[in-house]
Amino acid sequence: MGELTFAGIDGIIILSAFAIIMLVIGYFSGRGEKNIHESLTGYYLAGKNLGIIALFFTLFATQYSGNTIVGYAPTAYRTGFSWLQSISFMTIIIGVYLLFAPRLYVIAKKRNFVTPTDWLEHRFNSKGITLLAIFLMLWGLGNYLLEQLVAIGQAVSGMTGGTIPYQIAVLAFVFVMLAYEWMGGMKAVAFTDVMQGIVLLIGIFAFVAGGIYLAGGSFGSITQFIAETEPAKLAVPAAEVNINWFSMLILVGLGASIYPHAVQRIYAARSEKTLKKSFARMAWMPLLTTGLVFLVGIIGIKLFPGLEGGDSEQLVGLMANEIASINSFFYWIMIIFFGGIVAAIVSTADSVLLSFSSLISNDVYGKFINPKASEHRKVMVGKIVGIIAIFGLLWIAWNPPGTLYEIFVLKFELLVQVFPAFVLGLYWKRLNGKAVFWGMVIGAIVAGVLTFTGNKTVYGIHGGIIGLSLNFIICIVGSYLSSASAKKDPVLEEDMNVVNL
Amino acid sequence: MNKDVKEPIQKKWIWIGLVIILLGNVPWYFSDSMVEPYIFGFPLWGFIILIFSVILSAYLSWICLTQWNLVEDEEEANK
Numbered sequence: 112m113g114e115l116t117f118a119g120i121d122g123i124i125i126l127s128a129f130a131i132i133m134l135v136i137g138y139f140s141g142r143g144e145k146n147i148h149e150s151l152t153g154y155y156l157a158g159k160n161l162g163i164i165a166l167f168f169t170l171f172a173t174q175y176s177g178n179t180i181v182g183y184a185p186t187a188y189r190t191g192f193s194w195l196q197s198i199s200f201m202t203i204i205i206g207v208y209l210l211f212a213p214r215l216y217v218i219a220k221k222r223n224f225v226t227p228t229d230w231l232e233h234r235f236n237s238k239g240i241t242l243l244a245i246f247l248m249l250w251g252l253g254n255y256l257l258e259q260l261v262a263i264g265q266a267v268s269g270m271t272g273g274t275i276p277y278q279i280a281v282l283a284f285v286f287v288m289l290a291y292e293w294m295g296g297m298k299a300v301a302f303t304d305v306m307q308g309i310v311l312l313i314g315i316f317a318f319v320a321g322g323i324y325l326a327g328g329s330f331g332s333i334t335q336f337i338a339e340t341e342p343a344k345l346a347v348p349a350a351e352v353n354i355n356w357f358s359m360l361i362l363v364g365l366g367a368s369i370y371p372h373a374v375q376r377i378y379a380a381r382s383e384k385t386l387k388k389s390f391a392r393m394a395w396m397p398l399l400t401t402g403l404v405f406l407v408g409i410i411g412i413k414l415f416p417g418l419e420g421g422d423s424e425q426l427v428g429l430m431a432n433e434i435a436s437i438n439s440f441f442y443w444i445m446i447i448f449f450g451g452i453v454a455a456i457v458s459t460a461d462s463v464l465l466s467f468s469s470l471i472s473n474d475v476y477g478k479f480i481n482p483k484a485s486e487h488r489k490v491m492v493g494k495i496v497g498i499i500a501i502f503g504l505l506w507i508a509w510n511p512p513g514t515l516y517e518i519f520v521l522k523f524e525l526l527v528q529v530f531p532a533f534v535l536g537l538y539w540k541r542l543n544g545k546a547v548f549w550g551m552v553i554g555a556i557v558a559g560v561l562t563f564t565g566n567k568t569v570y571g572i573h574g575g576i577i578g579l580s581l582n583f584i585i586c587i588v589g590s591y592l593s594s595a596s597a598k599k600d601p602v603l604e605e606d607m608n609v610v611n612l
Numbered sequence: 613m614n615k616d617v618k619e620p621i622q623k624k625w626i627w628i629g630l631v632i633i634l635l636g637n638v639p640w641y642f643s644d645s646m647v648e649p650y651i652f653g654f655p656l657w658g659f660i661i662l663i664f665s666v667i668l669s670a671y672l673s674w675i676c677l678t679q680w681n682l683v684e685d686e687e688e689a690n691k
Binding site for chain 1: 619620621626630634637638639640642643644646647650652653654655657658661662664665666668669670672673674675676677680681682683684687688
């Protein structure tokens with residue numbers, strides 16, 4: 112984020128205030144709920160009782176991180192109007208949810224699932240699939256968490272003009288996050304998400320308003336400027352860009368909807384009504400977040416023309432500096448906005464960490480190491496391993512990678528391989544465990560190899576999508592080839608007919 | 613099957629509609645000259661893509677609210 116000279120001590124005040132608010136919310140969500148630390152459902156899913164406001168904001172604040180702003184605005188700046196795709200690939204996630212969330216919600220309530228793995232284990236009863244899925248999900252979550260940790264440090268040290276060094280910033284917010292999560296679990300995560308989401312929205316609106324004001328008051332004049340200086344950024348995208356756009360729709364849609372923390376929000380809904388209302392509102396949010404962030408990047412082309420590569424990554428910080436100097440109103444709004452970015456990163460990180468811990472508690476420890484342990488003990492193990500994992504990731508985070516967007520795509524490549532098992536399994540009785548297992552293995556290997564050999568996309572199609580296509584083919588062909596088991600599984604029958612119950 | 617029970621995946625038209633909107637939402641069908649006129653500061657093609665993005669949001673939001681009803685009646689009755 113570079114040096115933001117506008118904030119300094121004022122930034123520290125706002126950040127401290129945010130931190131205290133988060134801790135207070137965490138404290139109150141844990142207080143008086145004895146159940147929270149005694150049961151997996153209580154701690155990890157808020158007792159499956161999230162109402163519409165908490166559920167909507169936790170879906171929102173978890174899905175949109177500070178990275179969405181800090182990383183996407185420079186992408187819009189560099190690529191121009193073709194970055195309009197960031198609106199649709201965030202919207203399509205809701206479309207993908209509609210493929211599986213309605214039925215999964217019903218089954219999960221009935222069978223009392225805690226993690227996505229519970230569904231896979233219930234459906235396939237295969238150690239191989241369970242272990243592989245746990246591995247892929249922990250990998251995705253770990254990578255995602257790492258990215259958030261790197262981003263927290265950059266945002267805070269940028270905001271305070273370097274007054275708070277990178278490492279201390281990360282440690283301070285990690286401590287706050289661990290503290291409220293320890294006290295209130297999912298309930299604390301969801302309630303802090305309400306505050307974090309609201310601050311972020313206010314900040315984005317103010318940012319766009321300030322940016323347009325600085326750029327001369329009308330969006331048309333900005334486009335006019337781009338047309339004169341960099342017409343390529345207005346041009347109709349080339350064929351490969353369009354193929355990549357379709358590929359992004361599939362990759363993000365399938366990948367983001369299958370994130371373990373996303374799936375757990377389906378489980379945590381109080382009722383079907385709450386869940387569908389939350390999704391219905393979420394469908395509009397890309398226009399108000401990635402859409403406005405896109406505008407920020409476009410406005411940036413006029414305000415700071417000619418930034419290349421790494422320099423363009425500083426765009427949000429540069430613009431915030433300028434906007435803050437308009438007048439004292441914008442000065443304070445910008446400080447709140449940067450606090451909002453930090454809050455948004457924390458709100459994503461806390462959910463990812465919680466989900467990570469739940470996989471350790473319920474899946475690794477609860478299914479393989481000590482299935483007979485009390486729920487209290489399982490929760491405890493997850494909490495402690497979560498803390499150890501955070502500090503392990505911090506080791507890696509001290510050497511932050513270059514562009515945020517690069518790792519964003521990487522984490523989906525592997526995670527998305529769980530999708531066929533997860534969703535086909537909901538509807539297709541014949542789907543066979545062995546085929547699912549090999550589909551996942553080969554899909555993950557192909558996606559991983561393509562990515563690590565520098566072929567992240569082939570003709571604009573992401574390696575993860577190529578792996579996923581193979582994965583689907585193996586699942587389907589493999590299931591048809593294997594001798595159809597004649598015996599009817601009564602539990603499976605019941606799940607498949609859940610709609611008629 | 614109970615008539616009031618609605619599950620989006622079982623309604624083909626939902627997904628055909630979604631694919632049509634998505635096809636409209638990616639600018640593969642424009643000729644290179646469709647940059648002008650500018651509408652509210654957006655190049656023509658970008659403005660059309662934006663309209664499709666709004667349609668996509670509206671469509672999915674509407675589907676969630678009206679085409680999804682598995683256990684709601686039962687849950688609300690038990691409250």
